[in-house]
Amino acid sequence: MSNNKIVSTHWADINADKIIRERGEKDCYTCASGITPSGTVHIGNFREIISVELVARALRDKGKNVRFIYSWDDYDVFRKVPKNMPEPELLEGYLRKPITLVPDTLGRADNYARGNELDVEKILPSVGVNPEYLYQAARYRDSEYAEGIKTALEHKDEIKAILNEFRTQPLPEDWWPISVFSSFTDKDNTTILAWDGEYGVTYRDDDTNQEETIDLRNTPYAKLPWRIDWPMRWSREGVDFEPAGKDHHSEGGSFDTSKRIVEVFGGKAPVSFQYDFISIKGRGGKISSSSGEVISLYDVLEVYTPELCRYMFVGTRPNTEFAISFDLDVLKIYEDYDKCERIYFGLQSANDKKKAKESRIYELSQVKDIPTTPSYQIPFRHLCNLLQIHSGDIEAVIATLDDIEESQIERLKQRCVCAWNWITTFSPEDFRFALATEDTPVVEVTDKERTAIKALAEKVSKIETYENAKEFGNDMYSCATDIELETSDFFKIVYKALIGKEKGPKLAQFIETCGKDKILPILSRY
């Protein structure tokens, strides 16, 4: 309280402090996240991953060791054929089997679950996320959870009582805290018949009516249902922190029951928080994986650089819903980030409180080390115009920036790629233009207009004799007024000739930016 050091109030730091406070001093803190790879992992799922990454980094920044585990819950059942998969008829036949036994009809990997996992594992390092992956199907099938399953069986009544507290319909009399995949069909259409009090479980395959007794220690078929599986793994891994979506965090939701059931396994519920869903703005496609067309981290990285991508999540409290925009908001997000960077480097003033906050956001937004020099500061909107003037030629754009430093080039290139993707794919039609070339058909003009264009070309040819763009702009009007052409008609025809549209960026500045080498060949055709 009395120290004058500013304590970070960033949510990641606050949660890191909370973990240390509630869990005590430890050699290593285990932070966990996970998901069922039953479909494309979308940007909403990414929120959990990045939330854990940020808290883990906050703990490390406090000098703590952190184990960041990411659980692929890939021993789940294939319930529904996703719409974005080829060969749905083939996949139909695999319903009710574990998703690791379903073929990947996209040809990405040996099986469907692995295909979805690989998509994520390949991209996460690019945004600075490097967890230790745990594969639950492999663990279950290797009988690593035999003791956990036995413990659940031993405490069946206790677990049942906890679950029943929140259910509208109590669990049936013959309920068991496990489920079994049939060794005959691989499907989970099975009924547990008996447990011998040790490791022997007898089940019936309801499709074939075959019965079998399996040993939990050396057969791969049994698993725990989600509400029991989760707390069992908390206990086994000693999870100190794991956030969850609001669906888990409602009263009676799985976090609620898990924090009770974990005691059966001799563990303690981790520190957690609820994160809200995110939505998409400015492009088609839903975020949910069941609809087929989903927005993934790959899609976001088309338009946002890795730092920007982190920045959006860093700067928003996790329990707040927000939209990832692909519309004009993209400009604002980039400009907000640049402002944040300027404040960090002291290029823009801010009061102490704001500076501390923005600086922390900047640090946490970085993929790796924090840069020692700021990026080349250029308004994103202007960058978009430069790219369009040069038809997306990034090298040509950078060549026009004579004050750019070597250390800034790579970062700017990365940004140009995203900007160009955005312009060509998502920007509104009004925003786009393409400078005419020699191949562009000349537009039809009246004699008067032709005279004006020639006069303009004359002025452009000696544009360097003007003191600045403004003086050039003022003089430009005489091209029209000298011959009594309405100035508005004049501008219209010039824009038409240059970019094929009736309006555009403020003309004088625009012509200056393009340079006479680009403008004269166009105008001289009239």
Add this chain to the structure above:
RNA sequence: GGGCUGCUAGCUCAGUAGGUAGAGCAACGCCCUUUUAAGGCGUGGGUCAAUGGUUCGAAUCCAUUGCAGCUCACCA
């Protein structure tokens, strides 16, 4: 029915370890009797949903109410 979140400028939203209400867009004005402005500078605009409480001080904390949204009570 339970839980959670939100309600701040015309619009979209920042802002909660309590300390003089902010930004972007829109509007308006000027640069400019010189575009149908994608430029620059500037201006105006708010009983922070309502009521009550705690406090020297509340958008912020507490309670109640209203409205809106999400979520759980199937599965995971």
